Amino acid sequence: MKDNKLKQMSLDDLWDLHERIGAILSDKIESEKKKLEQQLDQLARRVAELSPPGPERRPYPKVEAKYRNPDNPSETWSGRGKTPRWLAKLIAAGRKLDEFRIQ
The missing domain is CATH 4.10.430 (H-NS DNA Binding Protein)
Known part of the structure; x- marks a missing residue:
């Protein structure tokens, strides 16, 4: 939309446009967030598969207070x-x- 057309719109029309844009943006942001979370999950799984298990700590005896x-x-x-x-x-x-x- 050209700037001229926006300036000619009534307040009610501008507000309606604002709400529609906000709803569309919210949906797109949520969609992108889900995609990124899926990619992070895949990366975490790959890292877990590729990294060897860490060595287990041996149990240490309890040390008495001196x-x-x-x-x-x-x-x-x-x-x-x-x-x-x-x-x-x-x-x-x-x-x-x-x-x-x-x-």
């Missing part, structure tokens, strides 16, 4: 991994790690 927070006895640490904040704060304040060892 250190306990004196201010909050429910906070413990096994000595593995990153030092917990409560322990790092106490050590920075001059305390020794052995002071928190569980007997």
